[in-house]
Amino acid sequence: MRRAGNRTAELVTFHAPPDEGEHIAVLFPTPDSGEPEREPTDAHAPLVRLHSECLTGDLFGSARCDCGPQLDEALALLARHGGALLYLRQEGRGIGLYSKLDAYVLQDAGADTFEANRLLGRGADERDYRTAALMLHALGLRRVTLLTNNPDKERQLRAHGIEVTATRPTGVHVTPDNTAYLEAKARGGHRLPFGRPGTEEPV
Numbered sequence: 001m002r003r004a005g006n007r008t009a010e011l012v013t014f015h016a017p018p019d020e021g022e023h024i025a026v027l028f029p030t031p032d033s034g035e036p037e038r039e040p041t042d043a044h045a046p047l048v049r050l051h052s053e054c055l056t057g058d059l060f061g062s063a064r065c066d067c068g069p070q071l072d073e074a075l076a077l078l079a080r081h082g083g084a085l086l087y088l089r090q091e092g093r094g095i096g097l098y099s100k101l102d103a104y105v106l107q108d109a110g111a112d113t114f115e116a117n118r119l120l121g122r123g124a125d126e127r128d129y130r131t132a133a134l135m136l137h138a139l140g141l142r143r144v145t146l147l148t149n150n151p152d153k154e155r156q157l158r159a160h161g162i163e164v165t166a167t168r169p170t171g172v173h174v175t176p177d178n179t180a181y182l183e184a185k186a187r188g189g190h191r192l193p194f195g196r197p198g199t200e201e202p203v
Protein backbone atom coordinates (compact mmCIF):
# COMPACT_ATOMS: atom_id res chain seq x y z
CA MET A 1 0.00 0.00 0.00
CA ARG A 2 1.39 3.42 -0.88
CA ARG A 3 0.28 6.64 0.73
CA ALA A 4 0.32 10.16 -0.64
CA GLY A 5 -0.84 12.62 1.94
CA ASN A 6 -1.91 16.25 1.86
CA ARG A 7 -3.01 18.62 4.57
CA THR A 8 -6.65 17.62 4.79
CA ALA A 9 -7.14 14.15 3.35
CA GLU A 10 -4.98 11.19 2.47
CA LEU A 11 -5.18 9.09 -0.69
CA VAL A 12 -4.40 5.41 -0.31
CA THR A 13 -3.74 3.03 -3.19
CA PHE A 14 -3.85 -0.77 -2.95
CA HIS A 15 -1.47 -3.33 -4.28
CA ALA A 16 -2.96 -6.15 -6.39
CA PRO A 17 -6.61 -6.23 -5.35
CA PRO A 18 -8.37 -9.45 -6.44
CA ASP A 19 -10.35 -7.70 -9.19
CA GLU A 20 -7.25 -5.80 -10.41
CA GLY A 21 -9.06 -2.46 -10.23
CA GLU A 22 -7.24 0.78 -9.49
CA HIS A 23 -9.37 1.62 -6.48
CA ILE A 24 -8.49 4.35 -4.05
CA ALA A 25 -9.44 5.27 -0.52
CA VAL A 26 -9.70 8.89 0.54
CA LEU A 27 -9.19 9.18 4.29
CA PHE A 28 -10.54 12.18 6.13
CA PRO A 29 -9.22 12.96 9.60
CA THR A 30 -11.66 13.02 12.48
CA PRO A 31 -12.14 16.63 13.53
CA ASP A 32 -11.01 17.72 16.96
CA SER A 33 -13.72 17.14 19.53
CA GLY A 34 -15.54 20.29 20.40
CA GLU A 35 -15.71 21.54 16.83
CA PRO A 36 -19.08 23.28 16.53
CA GLU A 37 -20.22 21.44 13.37
CA ARG A 38 -19.55 17.98 14.65
CA GLU A 39 -22.50 15.65 15.22
CA PRO A 40 -22.19 12.82 17.69
CA THR A 41 -20.80 9.80 15.85
CA ASP A 42 -19.49 6.45 17.01
CA ALA A 43 -15.72 6.91 17.06
CA HIS A 44 -15.32 3.15 16.63
CA ALA A 45 -17.54 3.04 13.55
CA PRO A 46 -16.43 5.91 11.34
CA LEU A 47 -18.47 7.10 8.41
CA VAL A 48 -17.63 5.19 5.23
CA ARG A 49 -18.91 5.71 1.70
CA LEU A 50 -18.44 3.11 -1.03
CA HIS A 51 -18.75 5.15 -4.20
CA SER A 52 -18.99 3.25 -7.48
CA GLU A 53 -17.31 5.07 -10.33
CA CYS A 54 -19.57 6.95 -12.72
CA LEU A 55 -17.46 8.91 -15.18
CA THR A 56 -20.46 10.61 -16.75
CA GLY A 57 -22.01 11.67 -13.45
CA ASP A 58 -18.96 12.19 -11.24
CA LEU A 59 -16.86 14.09 -13.77
CA PHE A 60 -19.11 15.44 -16.50
CA GLY A 61 -22.14 16.23 -14.34
CA SER A 62 -24.58 14.02 -16.25
CA ALA A 63 -28.15 14.66 -15.16
CA ARG A 64 -29.22 11.06 -15.93
CA CYS A 65 -28.20 9.76 -12.52
CA ASP A 66 -27.53 11.03 -9.00
CA CYS A 67 -23.88 9.97 -8.73
CA GLY A 68 -22.30 13.44 -8.94
CA PRO A 69 -24.46 14.99 -6.19
CA GLN A 70 -23.98 11.86 -4.04
CA LEU A 71 -20.20 12.15 -4.41
CA ASP A 72 -20.27 15.84 -3.49
CA GLU A 73 -22.51 15.11 -0.53
CA ALA A 74 -20.27 12.30 0.72
CA LEU A 75 -17.11 14.41 0.41
CA ALA A 76 -18.74 17.26 2.33
CA LEU A 77 -19.97 14.95 5.11
CA LEU A 78 -16.62 13.22 5.41
CA ALA A 79 -14.75 16.50 5.52
CA ARG A 80 -16.96 17.49 8.45
CA HIS A 81 -17.09 14.24 10.38
CA GLY A 82 -14.02 12.32 9.27
CA GLY A 83 -14.07 8.82 7.78
CA ALA A 84 -13.29 7.24 4.43
CA LEU A 85 -14.51 7.28 0.88
CA LEU A 86 -13.62 4.23 -1.22
CA TYR A 87 -13.71 5.20 -4.87
CA LEU A 88 -14.42 1.87 -6.52
CA ARG A 89 -13.77 1.37 -10.21
CA GLN A 90 -17.11 -0.34 -10.80
CA GLU A 91 -18.29 1.84 -13.67
CA GLY A 92 -21.85 1.12 -14.79
CA ARG A 93 -22.63 -1.10 -11.79
CA GLY A 94 -19.75 -3.30 -12.89
CA ILE A 95 -20.44 -3.57 -16.64
CA GLY A 96 -17.97 -0.86 -17.68
CA LEU A 97 -18.28 2.50 -19.39
CA TYR A 98 -18.86 1.35 -22.96
CA SER A 99 -21.60 -1.07 -21.94
CA LYS A 100 -23.21 1.59 -19.75
CA LEU A 101 -23.34 3.91 -22.75
CA ASP A 102 -24.91 1.09 -24.79
CA ALA A 103 -27.42 0.71 -21.95
CA TYR A 104 -28.24 4.41 -22.18
CA VAL A 105 -29.19 3.94 -25.84
CA LEU A 106 -31.57 1.13 -24.80
CA GLN A 107 -32.94 3.31 -22.00
CA ASP A 108 -33.67 6.08 -24.48
CA ALA A 109 -35.75 3.49 -26.36
CA GLY A 110 -37.78 2.72 -23.23
CA ALA A 111 -35.92 0.15 -21.11
CA ASP A 112 -35.24 0.91 -17.48
CA THR A 113 -31.70 0.72 -16.12
CA PHE A 114 -31.93 -2.91 -15.06
CA GLU A 115 -33.76 -4.15 -18.19
CA ALA A 116 -31.19 -2.40 -20.36
CA ASN A 117 -28.37 -4.33 -18.69
CA ARG A 118 -30.22 -7.62 -19.21
CA LEU A 119 -30.88 -6.79 -22.87
CA LEU A 120 -27.10 -6.47 -23.22
CA GLY A 121 -26.69 -9.93 -21.73
CA ARG A 122 -25.31 -8.54 -18.47
CA GLY A 123 -26.46 -8.77 -14.88
CA ALA A 124 -28.74 -6.04 -13.54
CA ASP A 125 -26.00 -5.16 -11.04
CA GLU A 126 -22.65 -6.94 -11.32
CA ARG A 127 -20.93 -5.22 -8.42
CA ASP A 128 -19.05 -7.30 -5.90
CA TYR A 129 -17.87 -5.59 -2.71
CA ARG A 130 -15.28 -8.17 -1.64
CA THR A 131 -12.44 -5.90 -2.70
CA ALA A 132 -14.05 -3.02 -0.82
CA ALA A 133 -14.19 -5.20 2.30
CA LEU A 134 -10.52 -6.12 1.86
CA MET A 135 -9.64 -2.44 1.52
CA LEU A 136 -11.51 -1.66 4.75
CA HIS A 137 -9.72 -4.51 6.53
CA ALA A 138 -6.37 -3.21 5.26
CA LEU A 139 -7.22 0.26 6.56
CA GLY A 140 -8.22 -1.12 9.96
CA LEU A 141 -11.83 -0.06 9.39
CA ARG A 142 -13.65 -3.18 10.53
CA ARG A 143 -16.58 -1.33 12.14
CA VAL A 144 -18.26 1.29 10.00
CA THR A 145 -21.25 3.55 9.67
CA LEU A 146 -22.17 3.12 6.03
CA LEU A 147 -23.45 6.04 3.96
CA THR A 148 -25.81 4.40 1.45
CA ASN A 149 -29.36 3.60 0.42
CA ASN A 150 -28.28 0.28 -1.06
CA PRO A 151 -28.92 -2.75 1.18
CA ASP A 152 -26.71 -4.92 -1.03
CA LYS A 153 -23.61 -2.94 -0.01
CA GLU A 154 -24.44 -3.50 3.63
CA ARG A 155 -25.19 -7.21 3.10
CA GLN A 156 -22.05 -7.91 1.13
CA LEU A 157 -19.75 -6.03 3.52
CA ARG A 158 -21.19 -8.00 6.43
CA ALA A 159 -20.68 -11.24 4.52
CA HIS A 160 -17.02 -10.25 4.14
CA GLY A 161 -16.46 -9.59 7.82
CA ILE A 162 -17.13 -5.85 8.13
CA GLU A 163 -19.36 -4.84 11.03
CA VAL A 164 -21.85 -2.28 9.72
CA THR A 165 -23.11 -0.81 12.97
CA ALA A 166 -25.48 1.59 11.21
CA THR A 167 -26.36 2.93 7.82
CA ARG A 168 -26.90 6.59 7.13
CA PRO A 169 -28.99 7.39 4.04
CA THR A 170 -27.73 9.75 1.40
CA GLY A 171 -29.90 12.64 0.33
CA VAL A 172 -32.36 12.10 -2.51
CA HIS A 173 -30.99 14.18 -5.34
CA VAL A 174 -34.01 14.20 -7.60
CA THR A 175 -34.27 16.21 -10.81
CA PRO A 176 -36.69 15.96 -13.74
CA ASP A 177 -33.99 14.10 -15.68
CA ASN A 178 -33.17 11.41 -13.13
CA THR A 179 -36.62 10.63 -11.68
CA ALA A 180 -37.09 7.47 -13.78
CA TYR A 181 -33.59 6.33 -12.80
CA LEU A 182 -34.32 6.82 -9.09
CA GLU A 183 -37.69 5.08 -9.41
CA ALA A 184 -35.92 2.10 -10.99
CA LYS A 185 -33.40 2.10 -8.13
CA ALA A 186 -36.27 1.95 -5.65
CA ARG A 187 -37.81 -0.99 -7.54
CA GLY A 188 -34.41 -2.65 -7.45
CA GLY A 189 -34.31 -2.47 -3.64
CA HIS A 190 -32.65 0.85 -2.81
CA ARG A 191 -34.15 2.61 0.19
CA LEU A 192 -35.62 5.57 -1.65
CA PRO A 193 -38.99 7.24 -1.23
CA PHE A 194 -40.41 6.26 -4.60
CA GLY A 195 -43.08 3.78 -5.57
CA ARG A 196 -44.23 2.98 -2.04
CA PRO A 197 -47.68 3.92 -0.80
CA GLY A 198 -47.60 7.16 1.14
CA THR A 199 -44.08 8.04 0.05
CA GLU A 200 -44.66 9.15 -3.51
CA GLU A 201 -43.16 12.57 -2.92
CA PRO A 202 -39.38 12.66 -2.89
CA VAL A 203 -37.93 14.13 0.29
Ligand SMILES: Nc1nc2c(ncn2[C@@H]2O[C@H](COP(=O)(O)OP(=O)(O)OP(=O)(O)O)[C@@H](O)[C@H]2O)c(=O)[nH]1
Binding pocket: 050, 051, 052, 053, 054, 055, 065, 066, 067, 070, 090, 091, 092, 093, 094, 095, 100, 103, 104, 107, 113, 117, 147, 148, 149, 150, 153, 170, 185, 190
Ligand atom coordinates in the same frame (compact mmCIF):
# COMPACT_ATOMS: atom_id res chain seq x y z
N1 LIG B 1 -25.50 -0.14 -15.95
C1 LIG B 1 -25.83 1.09 -15.56
N2 LIG B 1 -25.11 1.65 -14.57
C2 LIG B 1 -25.47 2.88 -14.19
C3 LIG B 1 -26.53 3.59 -14.75
N3 LIG B 1 -26.63 4.79 -14.16
C4 LIG B 1 -25.63 4.82 -13.24
N4 LIG B 1 -24.94 3.67 -13.25
C5 LIG B 1 -23.85 3.26 -12.39
O1 LIG B 1 -24.37 2.96 -11.12
C6 LIG B 1 -23.35 3.08 -10.15
C7 LIG B 1 -23.94 3.80 -8.97
O2 LIG B 1 -24.91 2.96 -8.45
P1 LIG B 1 -26.32 3.40 -7.96
O3 LIG B 1 -27.25 2.26 -8.20
O4 LIG B 1 -26.70 4.75 -8.53
O5 LIG B 1 -26.16 3.67 -6.43
P2 LIG B 1 -25.54 2.69 -5.36
O6 LIG B 1 -24.09 2.96 -5.32
O7 LIG B 1 -25.96 1.28 -5.60
O8 LIG B 1 -26.30 3.10 -4.03
P3 LIG B 1 -26.06 4.24 -3.00
O9 LIG B 1 -24.95 3.77 -2.09
O10 LIG B 1 -27.34 4.41 -2.27
O11 LIG B 1 -25.66 5.44 -3.79
C8 LIG B 1 -22.20 3.79 -10.84
O12 LIG B 1 -21.20 2.81 -11.12
C9 LIG B 1 -22.80 4.29 -12.14
O13 LIG B 1 -21.86 4.32 -13.21
C10 LIG B 1 -27.27 2.97 -15.79
O14 LIG B 1 -28.21 3.50 -16.33
N5 LIG B 1 -26.87 1.72 -16.16
Ligand SMILES: [Zn+2]
Binding pocket: 054, 056, 057, 058, 065, 066, 067, 068
Ligand atom coordinates in the same frame (compact mmCIF):
# COMPACT_ATOMS: atom_id res chain seq x y z
ZN1 LIG C 1 -24.05 7.95 -12.38
